[in-house]
Amino acid sequence: MNLLNLKYEKYKLQNGLEVILHSVKNIPFVASNIWYKVGSANEKRGKTGLAHFFEHMMFQGSQNVAKEMHFRFIQEAGGSLNGSTGFDRTNYYEKVPSNFLELILWLESDRMGYLLPSLNREKLENQIGVVKNERLERYDNQPYGLAWEIMISNLYSEEHPYSWPTIGFLNDISSYTLDDVKNFFRKFYSPSNASLVLSGHFDPERGKDLIEKYFDGLPSQNSLQPLNPSNTELSEDKFISYEDNVNLGRIYLAWHSDKAFGKDDAALDILADILSGSKNSRLYKFLVYDHEIAQDVTAFQYSGKFGGHFMIIATARPGIALTTLKQKIFEVLDEVKKQGVSERELLRSKNGIKSGFIYSLQNVDSLADQLNFYNFYLGEPNSFNYDLNRYEEVNIEVVPAIAGKYLAKPHLELHILPKEKKK
Amino acid sequence: MENYRSIKPLPSEDLDFIVPRIQIFKLENGLTVYFVERHNLPILRLNIVSESGSKFDQPAKKGLANLFSMMIDEGAGKYSALELSDEFELLGSNFDIRCNSDCIYFSLRTLKENYEKSLSLLAAIITSPRLLKEDYEREQRKVLTRILQMKDDPDEMANTAFDYLLFGKENPYAYPILGYEENVRQISNEDIRLFYENYFAPNKSALIAAGDITRPELEEKINYYFQNWKAKDVKQIPVSIQEDQGLQKIYFINRENSVQTEIRIGHVSSKRNDYDFFPKMILNTVLGGQFSSRINLNLREKKGYTYGASSSFYYYKECAYFIVSTSVAAENTADAVKELFNELNRIRNGVKQEEIEFAKSSIIRKFPSNFETNSQIASAISRMFIHQLHDNHFQTYIEKLRRVSIEQVNQASLENIFPDQMITVLAGDKNKLAAQFAPENLVEVNEKGLIC
Numbered sequence: 001m002n003l004l005n006l007k008y009e010k011y012k013l014q015n016g017l018e019v020i021l022h023s024v025k026n027i028p029f030v031a032s033n034i035w036y037k038v039g040s041a042n043e044k045r046g047k048t049g050l051a052h053f054f055e056h057m058m059f060q061g062s063q064n065v066a067k068e069m070h071f072r073f074i075q076e077a078g079g080s081l082n083g084s085t086g087f088d089r090t091n092y093y094e095k096v097p098s099n100f101l102e103l104i105l106w107l108e109s110d111r112m113g114y115l116l117p118s119l120n121r122e123k124l125e126n127q128i129g130v131v132k133n134e135r136l137e138r139y140d141n142q143p144y145g146l147a148w149e150i151m152i153s154n155l156y157s158e159e160h161p162y163s164w165p166t167i168g169f170l171n172d173i174s175s176y177t178l179d180d181v182k183n184f185f186r187k188f189y190s191p192s193n194a195s196l197v198l199s200g201h202f203d204p205e206r207g208k209d210l211i212e213k214y215f216d217g218l219p220s221q222n223s224l225q226p227l228n229p230s231n232t233e234l235s236e237d238k239f240i241s242y243e244d245n246v247n248l249g250r251i252y253l254a255w256h257s258d259k260a261f262g263k264d265d266a267a268l269d270i271l272a273d274i275l276s277g278s279k280n281s282r283l284y285k286f287l288v289y290d291h292e293i294a295q296d297v298t299a300f301q302y303s304g305k306f307g308g309h310f311m312i313i314a315t316a317r318p319g320i321a322l323t324t325l326k327q328k329i330f331e332v333l334d335e336v337k338k339q340g341v342s343e344r345e346l347l348r349s350k351n352g353i354k355s356g357f358i359y360s361l362q363n364v365d366s367l368a369d370q371l372n373f374y375n376f377y378l379g380e381p382n383s384f385n386y387d388l389n390r391y392e393e394v395n396i397e398v399v400p401a402i403a404g405k406y407l408a409k410p411h412l413e414l415h416i417l418p419k420e421k422k423k
Numbered sequence: 424m425e426n427y428r429s430i431k432p433l434p435s436e437d438l439d440f441i442v443p444r445i446q447i448f449k450l451e452n453g454l455t456v457y458f459v460e461r462h463n464l465p466i467l468r469l470n471i472v473s474e475s476g477s478k479f480d481q482p483a484k485k486g487l488a489n490l491f492s493m494m495i496d497e498g499a500g501k502y503s504a505l506e507l508s509d510e511f512e513l514l515g516s517n518f519d520i521r522c523n524s525d526c527i528y529f530s531l532r533t534l535k536e537n538y539e540k541s542l543s544l545l546a547a548i549i550t551s552p553r554l555l556k557e558d559y560e561r562e563q564r565k566v567l568t569r570i571l572q573m574k575d576d577p578d579e580m581a582n583t584a585f586d587y588l589l590f591g592k593e594n595p596y597a598y599p600i601l602g603y604e605e606n607v608r609q610i611s612n613e614d615i616r617l618f619y620e621n622y623f624a625p626n627k628s629a630l631i632a633a634g635d636i637t638r639p640e641l642e643e644k645i646n647y648y649f650q651n652w653k654a655k656d657v658k659q660i661p662v663s664i665q666e667d668q669g670l671q672k673i674y675f676i677n678r679e680n681s682v683q684t685e686i687r688i689g690h691v692s693s694k695r696n697d698y699d700f701f702p703k704m705i706l707n708t709v710l711g712g713q714f715s716s717r718i719n720l721n722l723r724e725k726k727g728y729t730y731g732a733s734s735s736f737y738y739y740k741e742c743a744y745f746i747v748s749t750s751v752a753a754e755n756t757a758d759a760v761k762e763l764f765n766e767l768n769r770i771r772n773g774v775k776q777e778e779i780e781f782a783k784s785s786i787i788r789k790f791p792s793n794f795e796t797n798s799q800i801a802s803a804i805s806r807m808f809i810h811q812l813h814d815n816h817f818q819t820y821i822e823k824l825r826r827v828s829i830e831q832v833n834q835a836s837l838e839n840i841f842p843d844q845m846i847t848v849l850a851g852d853k854n855k856l857a858a859q860f861a862p863e864n865l866v867e868v869n870e871k872g873l874i875c
Binding site: 114214 | 424425427428429431432433434435436437438439440463464465466504505508509512513514515516517532534561564565568569571572574575576577678679680681682683713714715720723724725726727728729730750751752781784785786787788789790791792794795796797798
């Protein structure tokens, strides 16, 4: 599709920083998006959560930017900003009126090159407090908030770097020292370990000049040894139950599946959509609509650089046992495996995915992130059509075959159960 | 290091931004149409905002408007509920309905090539919903379970109790959109049908179109598809604010073993109006409207009590309130509440000129980014419709903000922030709270906000 063929320019600075420029004129704003090739997968046990904590420290100012001023300068310019951390990568992004392009390149380059001189104990302790609260607010204090952590730590073997949560364990968060943070920076925050995307309304030649001005002189560290975790499989079915402050039970099922952009990754996405993406999807219709034994159900393929898993989550209606829910889920899966799916079901999913690609072209900030995403996993930023074709190529024989291949393997099962109420 | 690195770079010349032109016209049945023509991508957003939200729920039928919003797309015209959903998906269109206190919002995102078919489905939902009993019973059971689930969520618990304690039992904005279990059980499918007859009216609604279509084509199609939606008289609802606002009480909902406390502090505020809307916006930007605001910098970046703290003036159509909102580790609850009140008292002493300049710069420069996507344009226009703002609202927005003086902002603080009249609502563990507050100041309430 012509619309999805994005024009861009990609090059490398001497220090190894990859640069991707994509100019598009809608509103007079420009988005900057940097991916550092480091995520929680690069952590060690005992210091889990450090990649995410480090993301916080990147907003605490750098040698030429005082504490609080990073946020303040961008907000004063009418911009928005944030960062996020996952298993595989950490990103930092901002969107500002186009005439503030130089401001954000200055800010990003200063913390890429000169973060350490400004670090101190006070900032460290303050952000340990903030991140502990983030963990409490988003996980510990949320209904079902610990489920993800329980699932991945049981699904992946203890040595596998996806076996701990990106936010980190509470004790680990309390243990970070200034040296931990400094070593992390020296090891991972090198220009040669990052890629910078500019997308939006800007003049590419001026963009190049400014990038050279601010980033070219930043020193690079030695190259990193890539991670090479061994494959992880469950040798048999595994069952866990956990009591939480909730009114309804919830079942989680997970199977090891394919990596990001592995050959079955797209088919697994389609399988997930056919199972739970709409009112007519197999699991939703059976469990929620026809039999009303579940309040909600969702299936998804999670895939990263070093592994993937397929997950199904369903919340039981009052009085419905999770074992019943499980049995019905497996009945539906068996039907898909044995009888396959219809052309109409497949087309529905494909059309939704295709139009989703077109809708996603509206925001320059999400475009910038997507260009970095493709560059990271595929080495080619302009992969929108390639990505879409992965889905287009899935045919109705593939869907039951994929279900048979992955969802027949040993699985992990978690039951979150309501705590017994005290009178 | 290069010398230039120590100096913050200056912006280059400002780029022009022209606010999208909003065309407004009315159909014969009273439906107001707002239209923004954009041809940058082959897509179109078609939203309908209907003033038929939960403020119209009768006292014994709290939850009716929401249930109606869940029912209206469960089959329409020749399509069953499942067929409707199937049709939308085959077209690659996204369709969604949500309900709040003022309005029910229908949002439809479609590819240009499929817009007419999508529009015809939307029109079928609006003009000929089936509203069948068997669908009703299923949706009713779903919402009853949803109400049960809400009791798990500390954020929802605090909000629900806060709304009730803030507005008082006579005010329709005091109640949760989902309603109460005992009321929802009493609602019948006949009530849903009557709600559709009495409250769902084109003359109380707007259609907002943004995207790749021309005015003549749009006008022709919506006239055709919505001609059967007939105008009706909708009774206005009385809104009364309780007199006693519970002066400085601290209410709490016990959430056993909670590791955090949800905190809400606030009071009722003046309705949205031309007199002080912009001064209040600047005031709140200084106080708690964004990351670099006083409240967040103090509680997060200075004290490390929270992941985030904020304040806002929230405007319904018929009334408004001011709220401060955060969540903190349980053991820091009293310290956090104290700091929040320090900030609320301090703001009344006045703000600095540089704080005003910062707030203005931030809002004015950000303004164009509110018009990047069709969906953003449509939401901005929804607010225009709900608050019946002037047609040139967005054209005059920046000028009005620029003109706000420091005196007006300080005046707005004195007229809109009254720390000694605020209620505080906490959702957290009773024992942990009792250890931090004097018992005579603490009032226990249930999840509805009723005193235990």
